[in-house]
Amino acid sequence: MIRSAFLSLALLLPLAGCGDAGPEADASRAAAVFYDIVLSERSGGVPGEDLRARLRPVISPDLDSLIAQAAEAERRHAERTNNSEPPYLQGDIFSSLFEGPTAYEIGPCERKEEDGATFTRCEVMLVHEGDDPVQWKDRVILSANGGPDERRWLVDDIQYGGDWDFAMKGSLKESLRAVIAEEE
Secondary structure: OOEOHHHHHHHHHHHOOOOOOOHHHHHHHHHHHHHHHHHHHOOOOOOOHHHHHHHHHHEOHHHHHHHHHHHHHHHHHHHHOOOOOOOOOOOOOOOOOOOOOOEEEEEEEEEEEEOOEEEEEEEEEEEEOOOOOEEEEEEEEEEEEOOHHHOEEEEEEEEOOOOOOOOOOOEHHHHHHHHHHHOO
C-alpha cells in the first residue's frame, strides 16, 4: 500500500519509541522521514537553503556537502550565463521521475558491511498520481552514523530505478558530482 507523506508521518510517530525493531526497521523509518520531507516540499532542481536545512538532520554529511557544492555550481552557472541557460539539474532530483512522486512505500531493506562501513539499501516504491499515473522503484542508501549504542541512519544516496526514456539514470550523488564538475 502506497502512503502519502501525511499518512506516513502519522504512522511513524507512534513507532518512534519502538526500540526492538532492529537496524533494518530503523533504516526504514529514517528513509520514511526523508521521503516525508521531500514529498512535502515538492521542489525541483538542487534544493535551496530552506530545504537543505530541513534535510540536514536526515542526510549524511557527505550528501549534504555534495548538495551544497552543487547549489554553488548552479549559482555560478546562472551568474556566468546571466540566467540565459536553464540550471543543470531540473525537476525532482530525489527520484527517477522529473515531476517527482506523490506517494511512496518503503520496501525491504538489506544491511551490508563494506570496507568497514555499514549501510542499508531499501527499495522504495514510488508513485506519481495524476492523469497518467506512473509507478517505479528507486533504492535509497542509508549510512550508519554514530557508535553501536547510538547508531543513527542517514540517507546517503539514491539509486534511480526508472526505466522509461527520460528517467534520471545512475544515482543522486553521480548527478550532483556531474553538476559540480561542470563549473570547476
